[in-house]
Amino acid sequence: MKELVERSQEATNQRLGDMKELVERNQEATSQLVERNQEATNQRLGDMKELVERNQEATSQLVERNQEATSQLVERNQEATNQRLGRLEYEIKEMQNQTTSRLDKINARLDLLFAKKMD
Numbered sequence: 001m002k003e004l005v006e007r008s009q010e011a012t013n014q015r016l017g018d019m020k021e022l023v024e025r026n027q028e029a030t031s032q033l034v035e036r037n038q039e040a041t042n043q044r045l046g047d048m049k050e051l052v053e054r055n056q057e058a059t060s061q062l063v064e065r066n067q068e069a070t071s072q073l074v075e076r077n078q079e080a081t082n083q084r085l086g087r088l089e090y091e092i093k094e095m096q097n098q099t100t101s102r103l104d105k106i107n108a109r110l111d112l113l114f115a116k117k118m119d
Helices: 002-118
Strands: none
Touching: none
C-alpha cells in the first residue's frame, strides 16, 4: 500500500512538474505573442499615420488646385459675360438706330401726307 501511495505521489509530482513546465512555456509563448502583436500594432499605427499625413497633403493640394481652377472658371465666365453684354449693348444700339431711322422715315411720310392734306 505504501508503495502504491509513493508511486501515485511520484506520478502526481511528475504530472505537476509537466504542467508547471507547460504553464511556463505557455507564459513565454504568450509573452512573445503579445510582444510581436505590439510590434505589429505599432508598425500598423506608423503606417496609418504616414497614410493620414499623405492623405492630408494630397487633400490640401486638391483643395488648392480646385480653388485655382474655380477662380479661373469664374474669371473666364466673367470675361465671357462681359463680352456677351458688350455684344448685346451693341445690338441694342443698332436696333435703336434702325428704329430711329424707321421712325424718321415714317415721320417724313406723315409730314408729306399732312402737307398734301393742307394744300
